[in-house]
Amino acid sequence: MAADVTPADELQLHAAQACEMGDLLGVGVIAVNRDLKITCCNKWIERSSGRTAAELVGMQLQLAFPELRTFAIAAFERAVQGSAVLLSHGLHRHLFSFAPPSGLERFANMQQSARLVPMTDGALALIEDVTERVAREEEMRDAFSRADAANRAKANFLASMSHELRTPIGAIAGYADLIGDGLFGPVTTTQVQHLARIKSVAGHLLRIVEEILVFARVEAGREEVNLSAADANELASSAAESVEPQAIQKGLELRVSLGSVPIEMWTDQVKTRQILINLLGNAVKFTPSGAVTFSVMPLDESGRIAFLVEDTGPGIPLHEMERIFEPFTQVDSTLSRSHEGTGLGLSVSRKLARLLGGDLTVASEPGAGSRFMVTLPLISGGASKRKLSAAQVAAEV
Amino acid sequence: MPIVDMDALTELFNVGLHRAAASLSEVTSQRIVVDLPKLWLLPIRDIEVRLRELLAGELATVHQVFSGAVAGDAVLLIEQDKAASLTNLMTDGDAGQGGRLDESAREVLAEVGNIVLGACLSGFGDMLHLKVTFSVPSIHVDSLGAVLQALAVESNEDQFAVIAATRFRLSDRAVEGYLLIAVGAQSLERISSALTLHGG
Numbered sequence: 001m002a003a004d005v006t007p008a009d010e011l012q013l014h015a016a017q018a019c020e021m022g023d024l025l026g027v028g029v030i031a032v033n034r035d036l037k038i039t040c041c042n043k044w045i046e047r048s049s050g051r052t053a054a055e056l057v058g059m060q061l062q063l064a065f066p067e068l069r070t071f072a073i074a075a076f077e078r079a080v081q082g083s084a085v086l087l088s089h090g091l092h093r094h095l096f097s098f099a100p101p102s103g104l105e106r107f108a109n110m111q112q113s114a115r116l117v118p119m120t121d122g123a124l125a126l127i128e129d130v131t132e133r134v135a136r137e138e139e140m141r142d143a144f145s146r147a148d149a150a151n152r153a154k155a156n157f158l159a160s161m162s163h164e165l166r167t168p169i170g171a172i173a174g175y176a177d178l179i180g181d182g183l184f185g186p187v188t189t190t191q192v193q194h195l196a197r198i199k200s201v202a203g204h205l206l207r208i209v210e211e212i213l214v215f216a217r218v219e220a221g222r223e224e225v226n227l228s229a230a231d232a233n234e235l236a237s238s239a240a241e242s243v244e245p246q247a248i249q250k251g252l253e254l255r256v257s258l259g260s261v262p263i264e265m266w267t268d269q270v271k272t273r274q275i276l277i278n279l280l281g282n283a284v285k286f287t288p289s290g291a292v293t294f295s296v297m298p299l300d301e302s303g304r305i306a307f308l309v310e311d312t313g314p315g316i317p318l319h320e321m322e323r324i325f326e327p328f329t330q331v332d333s334t335l336s337r338s339h340e341g342t343g344l345g346l347s348v349s350r351k352l353a354r355l356l357g358g359d360l361t362v363a364s365e366p367g368a369g370s371r372f373m374v375t376l377p378l379i380s381g382g383a384s385k386r387k388l389s390a391a392q393v394a395a396e397v
Numbered sequence: 398m399p400i401v402d403m404d405a406l407t408e409l410f411n412v413g414l415h416r417a418a419a420s421l422s423e424v425t426s427q428r429i430v431v432d433l434p435k436l437w438l439l440p441i442r443d444i445e446v447r448l449r450e451l452l453a454g455e456l457a458t459v460h461q462v463f464s465g466a467v468a469g470d471a472v473l474l475i476e477q478d479k480a481a482s483l484t485n486l487m488t489d490g491d492a493g494q495g496g497r498l499d500e501s502a503r504e505v506l507a508e509v510g511n512i513v514l515g516a517c518l519s520g521f522g523d524m525l526h527l528k529v530t531f532s533v534p535s536i537h538v539d540s541l542g543a544v545l546q547a548l549a550v551e552s553n554e555d556q557f558a559v560i561a562a563t564r565f566r567l568s569d570r571a572v573e574g575y576l577l578i579a580v581g582a583q584s585l586e587r588i589s590s591a592l593t594l595h596g597g
Contacts, residue, residue: 090505
């Protein structure tokens, strides 16, 4: 029996199956024989072209669809000779120009791509309606260009804000100093106290503004890395010195354990110090009593160094462990009321550590204190001194 | 390694690329020239070193399997950003905008690969007077390592590759691409003897 099946029968059988499948998948199917005569088409084709299968079957492809360009006809010829061909939407946007008598706009403007698949004694064209996909891509492109414009606006905003915000705060503190110095006439003791308060609050505001600006610059990929040679012990010790007064004020013990020999690093000193001060400041801020331990440890053979900040504070519950690195987050809302700050410190620190090719991690248990670890490469971003933008560093890491 | 007349092989690719350029010009309604600056034939184990000299970063590849008198893998390799700009030029800025290889750009690139690889390989078929047929082109954006892995064939037969450096020139711009044809020793032997017979 099988010997009686001719290649033409086989084509017809497979084509009929493909047509059925095409309708299920929402794909147009046209089968042609070796002479490019249509042998079969599915309901999708009938619906889109406004013609019945009975009209189309038996017609020469070029006559049924006169709009097909010579290239498309040549592609069908290659397909019946055995090679699969792809006709992309980008180069053949209205391959089959469907303009049904019903006059449905959707069909008339349909964007298509087609795959021509060789079959025994003919070929199948699988036609896909990509109108929606193309529209979606168009929307995405628009969204991208809007986002680009928004990013540029943000960068300009940052540049002007860093100047606009810092200058008046500087002026407030400066004038408070001048008044306090008696430059504009004598001042009473109470006035001196109030002026000192103005200065302290202005200083605090300046730190918050700085933190927000660093965060925004890193987010916008505009933070620059300035690499230079530094001793890790010196960086650590200067960071510890700057938080020591707060620790003493709270009655906390600050234990600093440095390496016995200088540890040379090639890094951005300002950023490294900023990360360490952030972590130490946090530890002091959130530890009501006990000690804050700070140690420097070169990590053998990995070419990295670790800075450890351990405290005897309340600790961090497991479910909050990653959340603390999100911007504007402090673990406990009751704590956040008693501890001032933007909630940006850890987020900025982690971003800066990553910008330098390292990372910031935490281990903690409620009631047993927290242990923050910054690991940094001993040589950040290559061996030569250069300036890198955040985007470049991210690409290199 | 079989001795292959490289001049004749180069000429075969030249003819194929000329045909491909004519097809691409017709489809895009703009003048497109596809040059063949250089051709290499080497054992498949040596292609990684050569390709690393030629290409960097993420690659857009169009892969087709061909079968018949000669059988193997045909791949068009273009650096991703160059692929996006090529599709952008070919579609008058519709596809590959902003250096992105979105679905439309990928489809265009697959068609370009289909045309270029088909034109070059059908040269072998014509020369051997035998049919060479191709699978549907598949497009990938991958590292070179992943591309090479996809080409690894488990076979006792020695494998060889022809790498052809090409250049698509259109609208005063030129985009470099590479064709890689990987075949077994038997297929290469057939190509070699056909070149001696018809080419020399």
